[in-house]
Amino acid sequence: MAKRQSGVAGIWSDDEKILEAAAKMRDAGYKKFDAITPFPVHGMEEAVGIKRSGIPYVTFVAGVTGCCLGLYMQYWMSAVSWPINVGGKPMFSIPAFIPVTFEITILFAALFSVGAMFFLNGLPKVDPPIIDPDLTSHKFALWVPDDEVGYSVEKVEAFLKELGAEEVKRMAEY
Amino acid sequence: MGHSVTVDKVEPKKFELPSNGKVILFAMMGVGLATLLAGFAIDQKRVWHAYLTNYFFFSSLAVGGLFFTAIQHATNAGWSVNIRRVSESMTAFLPVVFIGGLVLLASGSQLYMWLDHDVVANDAILKGKSAYLNLGFWAVRMVLFVGLWLFFAKKIVGHSLAQDQDGDEKWTHKMVPLSIAFLLVFALSYSLFSVDLLMSLDAHWFSTIFGVYCFAGLFQSTLAFMILMTLYCRGKGWVTGLMTTEHTHDLAKFLKGFTVFWAYIAFSQFMLIWYANLPEETIFYLHRSHGGWMEVSMALLVFKFVVPFVALMPRWAKRTPKHLIMVCLLILVMQFVDLYWLVYPNYSHEHATFPLMGVGIFIGFLGLFLFTVTGFLAKHNLVPVRDPRIHESLSHHVTY
Known part of the structure; x- marks a missing residue:
């Protein structure tokens, strides 16, 4: 079972915008962040910088x-x-x-x-705390866990806001 | 999804043969015609077998192009819009299929023993089949089948071309029922077409899966040809941003799938006959396991299935033009060998002979085929520029 981590989530309500934000985040040197979307967003693998799976x-x-x-x-x-x-x-x-x-x-x-x-995929991951219930219907999130390179809550929060996140949430565990 | 595309930017460049292209194609046709005429003077039986092999090869490509087009419409596919003109272009050869079929009717008993009255009169099995296998009914079937293909090609491809002019959505809707109707007609007509032309070469033998076997070869070779044509247009820079690596990748996936399908059907036919071990059925494989034919049979297994299967497995293989060209050429060559393997043992099962006339006539047919196909592509837009689903194809993206 995957380990629970604390971290910061930025939430968008537009798939175009989160795609741009994810690409910027990747270019800024973030490595371990992930995108949480209600449906597959084309081009997201490249934007998040996910390598081909094994x-x-x-x-x-x-x-x-x-x-x-x-x-x-x-x-x-x-x-x-x-x-x-x-x-x-x-x-x-x-x-x-x-x-x-x-x-x-x-x-x-x-x-x-x-x-x-x-x-x-680190499954099964049973019952993680909910970041936002709308992430299963019409909202999109970028999730930055605490083991991210050069992680600090304030820095990540500021960066997510700069990228245009509509809402930034701190999570004690996810 | 994810990318917005302005559709009015779609402007493919014109398809153009290289300056000496037409000369080369006519020279190829000349070689074919010369082989045909020389063949008639030397050995009629042999030249008819060579003609049949090539006629079947290229009529399969022509109707295969229509089949590919029809599945795209029947399934409302969006990804394939930009490469649809390539499959449509292959139907430009259908008029030649019609004429070539009429020519084949003249082969008489050189090819088909059931056309020889004396043989039929002394053969209980052939007599029993004579209600179906006779010249009159065969001619009717030939005209009907190819006529139907021509009709559907005229309608389906014609609608697509009409949409290029007026951009009306109604054409897209009209093509769906037409395509579904064609797919039903195709399943039946192509099966019987292959039974008439190839299976009845040995009219005592029968296999209920034979039509599917021929269809598997048809689709495999159609996809291989489409990939080659797509890569040619891309290489020339006529369709930059319109036909992309993503489209080629999906076509190559399709090709790999139907490479497996061919092996699956070929093995299904072989295993049941081998297991049941009935003399009237095993004769087919008996003829193809002696006197050099065993090597051809094994070559089919290795080069029509194993090698392309492995060569198309990695992702990079499906995205590297040079590699794909090699695989597609191999598959097209093996499709010819497959038909040679189906036809020639009826000419001589004692020993496999190199089909020299077959190759000569192949060059001629290839020239004629490329002449009609490139003629079509040069006359029309390389991409259905006003198809309502074109944005899906423009932003087509293969996820890894």
């Missing part, structure tokens, strides 16, 4: 592993542990094993992707 690599490795394990499992079951002659075909008949191999590849890739997503 999930694709997890998916790939898990998929290859699943593929090998799936094929090996069927080889062991049908040709080693309990050989059964099916229609006079060889015990280890690859075409017959492809569908199961495919499914196990997908199963591994999917489960590990979701697992990696949870891990990288």
